[in-house]
Amino acid sequence: MQFFQYGNEGYKSILDPRTKLLLLVVINVVIIGTGFTGTDFLLRIVCAAIPLVLFVIIRRYRTALLYGLVCLVMFFGEAVLIPCTTGTINLLIVITLGPFSRILVGYAFAYYMMCSTTVSEFVTALKQMRVPDQISIPLSVMFRFFPTLAEESHAIRDAMRLRGIRLTGKNGGLLKQIEYEVVPLMMSTLRIGDELSAASLTKGLNPGKPRTHICRVKMELWDWALVALSLGFLIYMLVLR
């Protein structure tokens, strides 16, 4: 389990995390709030195309292809099949495609955000948006803890198998199973958390005190262009429509 990227081996994102956050909101607003006629439809297509282009830029060609195909099927279904069918078939298509097509684009964009942003870029961007330490520090510790939790729980499950603790059989039962897994997991997480705080304190971590960042996060030309586009979309959605 891993959100965001943990290393950036020779790879540099072209967008600022703040732009990505704004786009994530705007794309969802547009896709959920528009229909299939006139300007609405045009907007939908533009928003759906954004993740596609971005996937190509970060060289995730297979993801791009898959996403593009699914998108095409969706649009075809919603724009062509729904108007020309009636009765049960129409209902079926609406129920299956409707919610899915409204989630798909936003989901794809969120996925892009996770694969193109490192944790340090994200945390630096939060700082630049003046998010207080009380939120940004727990967030970065959280990202750091996901893999640790996975490692620990893997080891505990191995130990359970060694001792023959299974869902069925002598020491079985779901509740027992959960208890046996959660108690050692909590103990080891507490211990790791305790040692981690001690180590961070000796490195001078002091929430609330100003600190610098070596991670470069800057709004470039592309970012401003996309911000302008997003604002345009928002104005259309909230005012013009």
Place this chain on the structure above:
Amino acid sequence: MIKFQDVSFHYKNTDAFGKQQKTRGVDGLTLTVKKGEFVVLAGDSGCGKTTVTRLINGLVPHYYEGELSGTVSVCGMDVQSSGIGDLAPHVGSVFQNPRSQFFNVDTTSELAFASENLCTPPDEIRKNIRRIVQEMYMEPLMDRSIFALSGGEKQKVACASVAVAEPEIMVLDEPSSNLDAAGIEELAKVLALWKAKGKTVVVAEHRLYYLTALADRLLLLRDGKLAEEIPGDQIRRMDNAQAGERGLRSFTPIAMPETETVSAEDVLVCEDLEFHYKHSENGIHIPYLCIPRGKITAIVGKNGAGKSTFARVLCGLERKSRGSVRFEGREWKPKMRPSLCYMIMQDVNHQLFTDSVLEEVMLSMPESVSKQEREPLARKVLEQLDLSYLSDIHPMALSGGQKQRVAIAGGVVAKNPVLLFDEPTSGLDLRHMRQVADLLRQLRDTGKTVIVITHDPELVQEIADRVIAFC
């Protein structure tokens, strides 16, 4: 640079029975460390050496609470009245556990972390990082996920992340505990570099051989007091017998004993054992391996040689392995292997589940044992392992050594003929290492086949009937 004046410290905590108690850290300790000196702190576990390192970086008394008397001054600051944050620019700390000392998820951010907290301008931090990376030959480790590094690489990053902010004093608390021989060699190079740059270095450590050449002084602590002060020249002339008298581990490197051939009588035979991890090149292929029954066999070899994978295959944790395992005239399929071989893991915390020691032992009993027999049998095994007085205690409240014994008790009642130990002596002093060795011999003498995976040459020398080297 560092001055302790009649310092005593007692930790406040609760014992295994839930009573409030005070544990002695150090007791009336007076010592000075000069600028640029390389000092090794040695002594049994619980002798107070970790407390000394914590007093230098301020974790005692500001993070670990207790009663402090006397004065500690570091770089002219009084530790009691200044905070950990005030000491941070002057003291860099490297800890024992590579899993819990990184705040960031990637190596480059971790290297910058301490300097960022000190508000050093970003360009200067980048310059310092480039310099340290060059000095320590660690270009290949940059911009990587911390979670993809080996233990040795993590400890190297930990050292580098401390060095980037250029503190005058470096304190290390058992930095070699989780490292193999190659990792220790790398660590020794880093320490030599720091010494050459004129840093003041204080290392608390059990394994001493890699520090012998570097040490200016060795301080031997006993019961929180300074027992002996040995100058560097003298350490370099001392032999292992003299180290042993003082309860210390060897001052000189010990070669792993040679492999002996074994007469094929009663053996555990592995043939054509093969296993490969998904999406990875790691795996093992063992054409033929036999392990004598009722003996202690040590498995040695560097990290990544497949020792742990072999252990997982033998215990049946990797079901998709190919090849055969034969023991006592029958074939053990992967599914059956959990009742052949019981593993005592390196981190025993992972394998203790219940809320009392007695229950923990009963949990491991095979289904064939009847209800009335269970408790007496468990108590008998606890008796054998000197654990009876702890039978109602929560396993997590025990000390590391006691937990290990509880895990062993589980293996004994499970009636598995083979017991496998993964690094049972990592981070142990001489006395505790010998205790573990005695325990392993005791298990062998009751007829168990004991397999030990270890990086500890002294343990191998002490107990192994046979050594198998993986490479």
